Amino acid sequence: MLGLREILADTMKNDQRLWRTLHVLIHMNQHQTPLTSQAIGQMLNTHPVVVRRTLAGLRKQNLIQAEKGHGGGWKLLLPLEQISLREVYAALGEPPLWVLSPVTEPRGCLVEKAVNQALDEVLQQARDWVLERFSHLTVAQIERDFQALLPFSERHCTGSHDNPST
Template identity: 35%
Template sequence: MGANSRLTIAAHALAWIGLNERMGGEVATSEQIANSVNTNPVVIRRLLGELREAGLVESRRGAGAGWRLTRTPESISLAEVYQAVEEGPLFALHPATPNQKCPVGHGIRSVLTPVYDGAEQALRAQLARTSVADVLRESIAVH
């Protein structure tokens, strides 16, 4: 099972849009963002569509088409980005009810549910402490 990179790509796209705006660009195209991410523009457009539904970006159509942030990079947390692009919980229980006659099968859900809930809360708290501006600033600092 591979790791999910949707949050990473979305954070990258938002940071790039923030940099573009800082440098005087009115909008960023999905092709420009895809070039930075090194992926297909269709991947970027799909994620930006989800970010638009969450109110984090807006798009302009027609001449001068592209994407821009709806708020400052400082006011967008990675927790909001995560909420916009990730479906469902971080971890899931069995899709079918385990064997209730088995001692492990009988208790596994009640044991793992609070562990998974705690991990999800910790993840969201960590993401809430980081803004798109932090990602942009620290990414540029690495260069």
């Protein structure tokens, strides 16, 4: 995989696992045949090993399956209607959402304690709100959003990575 970073000098740092996984799930749903990590890596502009690592959690939750050998690759075990963003997030190991520190060890200072309580309350509620939204948002819904973006003539075609690329 030759110097992707030189070509696309993205920010390239933050956690890209969630959007990458959603992206892949939808493409998997639009393919009849299994998708190899190699092919997925090209879609996501990343290394096949990163793909396997990222999807491992979903495999362990039986949301998807990977088969070895000729004709192998990744495929869905559930319809996208039955996969919410909450479940994807859980399958990824519920990685942190906030950059802000989850607050350090209490060290006896009551000012620190009051500050932490105030911040925790806001951030916890925001997290709960996000997860609630995730619970009610299926990958199928995002797939429908994608289809609405298609020109009418392609509305019922297989996908987008086959032609417009990426």
